[in-house]
Amino acid sequence: xxNAIMGNALAKVIPALLLDLHGNLLYVNQGAAGWLQxxxxxxxxxxxxxxxxxxxVIGKGTGVYWPMLCHLHTMGRNAFxxxxxxxxxxxxxxxSAAGEYFLLTGTDLSGRRPLADSxxxxxxxxxxxxxxxxxxxHCCINDVQRxxxxxxxPAMSRPGYNLFDEPVFRETGLCELFEEVxxxxxSARKEILLGYREKESKGVIRILPAFYEATxxxxxxxxxxxxxxxxxxxxxxxxxxxxxxxxKSARLLDLIIEHLPIGYIQFDxxxxxRRINHTQREFFQYEYEEGExxxxxxxxxxxxxxxLDRLFKNVMVGNKVIRVEKQLDxxxxxxxxxxxxxxxxxxxxxxxxxxxxxxxxxxxxVNDITDRKLEQQMRNLLQRNTEQLHxxxxxxxxxxxxxxxxxxxxxxxxxxxxxAGRRIFEGENIFEILPELGYATPFKTRFSAALAGAASAxxxxxxxxRYKWYEFLITPLRDGTVSVFIRDITDSRNMQKDLFRAxxxxxxxxxxxxxxxxxxxxxxxxxxxNLRAPIANLSALMQxxxxxxxxxxxxxxxxLLQEVIFKIDETLNDLVDVVQIRKNVDMxxxxxxxxxxxxxxxxxxxxxxxxxxxxxxTNFDAPMLEFPRLYLDSILQNLITNAIRYRTxxxxxxxxxxxxxxxxxxxxxxxxxxxxxxxxRFGHKLFGFRKTFHxxxxxxxxxxxxxxxxxxxxxxxxxxxxxxxQGTKFxxxxxTE
Numbered sequence: 001x002x003n004a005i006m007g008n009a010l011a012k013v014i015p016a017l018l019l020d021l022h023g024n025l026l027y028v029n030q031g032a033a034g035w036l037q038x039x040x041x042x043x044x045x046x047x048x049x050x051x052x053x054x055x056x057v058i059g060k061g062t063g064v065y066w067p068m069l070c071h072l073h074t075m076g077r078n079a080f081x082x083x084x085x086x087x088x089x090x091x092x093x094x095x096s097a098a099g100e101y102f103l104l105t106g107t108d109l110s111g112r113r114p115l116a117d118s119x120x121x122x123x124x125x126x127x128x129x130x131x132x133x134x135x136x137x138h139c140c141i142n143d144v145q146r147x148x149x150x151x152x153x154p155a156m157s158r159p160g161y162n163l164f165d166e167p168v169f170r171e172t173g174l175c176e177l178f179e180e181v182x183x184x185x186x187s188a189r190k191e192i193l194l195g196y197r198e199k200e201s202k203g204v205i206r207i208l209p210a211f212y213e214a215t216x217x218x219x220x221x222x223x224x225x226x227x228x229x230x231x232x233x234x235x236x237x238x239x240x241x242x243x244x245x246x247x248k249s250a251r252l253l254d255l256i257i258e259h260l261p262i263g264y265i266q267f268d269x270x271x272x273x274r275r276i277n278h279t280q281r282e283f284f285q286y287e288y289e290e291g292e293x294x295x296x297x298x299x300x301x302x303x304x305x306x307x308l309d310r311l312f313k314n315v316m317v318g319n320k321v322i323r324v325e326k327q328l329d330x331x332x333x334x335x336x337x338x339x340x341x342x343x344x345x346x347x348x349x350x351x352x353x354x355x356x357x358x359x360x361x362x363x364x365x366v367n368d369i370t371d372r373k374l375e376q377q378m379r380n381l382l383q384r385n386t387e388q389l390h391x392x393x394x395x396x397x398x399x400x401x402x403x404x405x406x407x408x409x410x411x412x413x414x415x416x417x418x419x420a421g422r423r424i425f426e427g428e429n430i431f432e433i434l435p436e437l438g439y440a441t442p443f444k445t446r447f448s449a450a451l452a453g454a455a456s457a458x459x460x461x462x463x464x465x466r467y468k469w470y471e472f473l474i475t476p477l478r479d480g481t482v483s484v485f486i487r488d489i490t491d492s493r494n495m496q497k498d499l500f501r502a503x504x505x506x507x508x509x510x511x512x513x514x515x516x517x518x519x520x521x522x523x524x525x526x527x528x529x530n531l532r533a534p535i536a537n538l539s540a541l542m543q544x545x546x547x548x549x550x551x552x553x554x555x556x557x558x559x560l561l562q563e564v565i566f567k568i569d570e571t572l573n574d575l576v577d578v579v580q581i582r583k584n585v586d587m588x589x590x591x592x593x594x595x596x597x598x599x600x601x602x603x604x605x606x607x608x609x610x611x612x613x614x615x616x617x618t619n620f621d622a623p624m625l626e627f628p629r630l631y632l633d634s635i636l637q638n639l640i641t642n643a644i645r646y647r648t649x650x651x652x653x654x655x656x657x658x659x660x661x662x663x664x665x666x667x668x669x670x671x672x673x674x675x676x677x678x679x680x681r682f683g684h685k686l687f688g689f690r691k692t693f694h695x696x697x698x699x700x701x702x703x704x705x706x707x708x709x710x711x712x713x714x715x716x717x718x719x720x721x722x723x724x725x726q727g728t729k730f731x732x733x734x735x736t737e
Contacts, residue, residue, distance in 0.1 A: 015091075015106035018098070023054035023066035032106055035085045054104075058083055058093060068158060069095055073102075078160035082109065082140050092139075109139075128212075128233035130157075134226045136164040136178060148233055152195040152210055168195070177216045178229060185226065187217035191236060211240035246355075263366030266352075269359050271298035271312055280366055285338035302333035311349055315362050321350040325369065344373040399486030402477075405451055407431045410481065419470070419486060430484075436463055443472065450474040451482065460489060589626040589714075594618070594659055594668070597629070601636045605644075612644045614653040622659040622666050625734055631710040638707045639730060643672035648725070666736055671729040677722040 015031030025043045033040040036057050043051055059065040064081040072079035072095075079095040090109040095102055128145030132138055138161045141149075149156040156163070169175045172192050180188045190213075197210050215232040257264050263280030267273060273295045276284070297303045297312050306328055315322055325346050330339035346367040354361055390411065393400040399416035401424075403409045412424040420433055430437060437443040442461045450457035460471040469492075473485040541560050548554050595618065602609060602616065609616070625632070640655060647653035655672045711718045715735035722728035 017093075017104040019054060019102045019104065021100070021102070023070075025052040025054070025057070026101065032104075035083075035087060035089070035091050035106060037086060058104075064158070070102075072158065072160045073097070077162070078137060080160055127235075128231075130231045130233070132163060132178070132229040132231065134182060134229060136162050136175075136229075138163070139228065145231075145233060148212070148235070151197040174214060177214055178231075181216045181218050181229060182226065185218050185220065187215060189213065189215045191240070209237065209240075211235075211237045263364075263368070265364045265366060267297055267312065267362045267364070269316065269361060271296045271309070273297075274361065283339070283366070283368060302335075305332070311347070312362055315349045315351050316360065319351050319360075321348065323348045343368060343370045345369065398488075399484075401430065401484045401486070402481050403430055403484065404481060409433075416486060419488065436465065446472070447474055447482075451476055588628065590629055592625050592627055592629055592632055593623055594620045594625065594657070595623065597632050598636055598657065601633055601640060604633075605637065605640055608641070608644055612647060612653055614640070614644055614647070614655060616640070616655050616657070618657045620657070620659045622661045625659075625666050625668075626736065627714065627734060631714065635707050635710060635732070638704065639670040642704065643670070643674055646672075646674045646728075648673070648675050664736060666734040668732045668734065669729060670732075671727065673727040676724040676726050676728055677720070678724050679720070679722050 015035055016029050017025055017032050017036075018027040019025055025038070027042050028036070028038055028040055030040050032038075038052060038057055054066045054069075058081060062081050062083050069079050069081060081093050083091050083093060085091055092107045092109050093104045094107065095104055097103075126144065128142065128148045130138065130141045130145045138156065138158065141157050146157045153166075153168075155161055156166075163169060163178060164175055166175075172194055173190055174192055174194070177188050177190050177192075192212055192214050194210050194212055196207050199206050199208050213234045213236045215234075217230050217232075218226045219228045219230060221227050257275075258277050260277055260279055263283055264275070264277040265273060265280055266275040298309050300309075303309050306326060308326075311322055311324065314320070323346070325344060327342065327344050329342040330337050331341060346369045348365040348367075350363055352361050352363050353359070390413065393411075393413040394415070396413070397415065399413060399419045401409055401412040401416050407430045409424060409428050409430055410426055412420075417424050422433070424433060431439075431444070437447075442459065446457050446459050454476050456473065456475040458471070458473045460469060462469050467490070468488060469490045471487040471489045475483045475485075477483060545554055545558065598616075598618065643653060643655040651673060653672065653674065655670060658669045658671075660667055708718050711732055711734070716733050718730060718732045720728055720730050
């Protein structure tokens with residue numbers, strides 16, 4: 001029987017092996033022996049030393065062992081195994097039943113299989129590779145592909161497995177991919193969910209989908225026939241899961257954007273609207289009609305009217321976020337909105353990159369702030385009206401306050417604060433600020449009566465501690481608050497004080513005229529007191545000289561005449577100097593340094609300073625001044641000379657100069673520790689012409705007058721603070737250009 005079977009195989013010149021039911025080799029013909037490198041001829045049954053098994057000669061080299069091959073045969077499937085031989089040939093061993101034995105017949109597949117080097121290369125590929133016959137029967141597979149099938153369907157890597165027999169692969173589309181290649185002979189690619197696999201993470205087993213990119217291409221022979229089909233599979237599970245997570249995030253983002261409480265508009269890089277969310281559609285009150293031209297922000301006249309095209313361009317070109325508030329009148333263009341009203345929009349434009357086509361787009365967040373703007377305008381208007389009302393009440397010459405019924409103040413004008421003698425803050429109580437208005441006072445009684453009668457009440461009252469008369473008007477308001485008008489009527493009770501206050505106010509309002517009047521008054525005073533009396537004396541002496549007949553009397557009168565003439569000449573010279581100072585108001589200013597000019601004056605007055613022992617100290621925080629040099633030297637000299645002349649013998653004389661900047665002016669002070677002046681008695685005469693206040697033979701009363709004239713000629717002012725026996729402080733304010 002064995003010889004007949006093998007003889008038949010030999011007759012067909014087919015390499016063949018005869019095996020028993022257990023896979024032991026019983027006979028090997030010449031062709032098979034050459035491929036398998038085993039002896040030709042008969043073999044003994046199992047247990048014999050010369051016996052060989054299928055697993056030794058074929059199974060170990062292919063990974064397909066005898067039980068698996070027999071199982072495929074028993075199931076009625078095509079049972080074969082591909083093997084690469086030492087002869088550098090691919091051989092396919094086909095199993096078939098031969099009575100009570102099995103016959104393995106070999107077929108040379110070298111023309112349809114890659115060379116060994118190519119096989120090694122394909123085995124090292126990072127993707128799965130599997131070969132099928134045109135009928136869909138598995139031929140060979142690399143390690144990566146085998147691992148793929150081990151997790152999904154291990155049967156796919158077994159010899160004889162037919163892809164087209166698996167219904168699952170028809171559902172996934174894998175069979176359709178093969179059929180397309182068979183039909184077109186062109187490669188085909190598809191992303192496929194092949195199944196599910198288990199994955200353990202931190203002790204938890206999860207069932208995850210297995211996504212693969214499947215590529216099928218055909219190997220065609222010289223006659224144009226498909227010899228094999230090649231399947232290349234690449235694991236894209238992570239990519240697909242990431243993409244699905246991205247899709248989920250995108251859907252979530254779409255939902256968020258769609259239901260944002262503010263408007264959202266998206267433009268492409270050409271300026272065409274790509275998307276508008278629900279809030280913005282509701283705001284526009286407009287439904288897009290099929291076939292209508294899409295809105296373009298770069299070309300739309302309305303958008304260009306309000307500069308929206310420039311905003312879009314700046315965001316695109318500058319790649320930056322822009323936020324701006326725009327007032328738009330939609331009544332000027334109703335083509336794409338039914339608003340037809342003027343609105344305020346808070347627009348935030350920012351650039352984005354489209355994740356698909358990588359084109360830059362612009363997104364706009366649109367917040368309707370019209371109500372907020374109107375509310376703000378109303379608040380501003382109310383605030384402006386309130387401020388104007390407060391300014392009005394601040395301007396009136398009477399006190400005004402609004403308060404609650406318990407006396408809690410909400411507003412008090414400046415006049416009321418002046419009357420109170422302090423700042424008044426909202427929330428304070430008038431009866432605590434001014435106790436004289438409190439319990440058991442006429443004001444409190446009338447205040448309570450006005451509230452009880454809900455009618456205005458007017459009355460006046462005298463406040464002994466203030467020496468003041470005040471007139472009150474109390475008016476209850478509809479909102480429950482109370483208005484109180486207060487007028488100081490003390491001056492109306494005292495006409496002299498009222499006249500003084502009116503003159504003082506007039507003096508402030510017409511300062512320039514008063515200054516001129518003061519100058520005229522000074523000159524009139526000089527003329528009447530300093531020239532008229534000496535001239536009258538001169539006239540009398542001349543008359544006495546003429547009437548006298550005695551020579552010695554005439555000489556005596558002539559001597560007196562010379563003394564009077566000398567004093568008149570001295571007064572006239574001083575007067576000429578003052579007139580010249582007041583005339584030369586346009587004297588050239590130059591940058592001067594206080595310390596340098598003081599040093600110059602100290603050198604001029606060296607003898608007087610040494611003799612008096614006066615101590616000069618300085619603190620020039622403002623070191624420079626633009627001023628006529630002649631005037632500044634004269635001012636410093638007069639201040640030092642004045643401190644020396646009016647020093648006290650009880651202590652060493654001292655004079656301290658200080659300068660600083662204040663409100664755009666330069667302030668210079670000179671403070672001595674001399675005799676001082678009674679300012680209540682002589683303050684108004686301190687800077688008068690030839691006014692002296694101490695019995696000092698060197699005093700002429702002209703130095704401070706010249707100083708005041710020089711300072712005021714250049715637009716400044718001078719004043720003094722003094723205490724008898726303690727010293728005097730002169731404060732000079734220089735007008736800066």
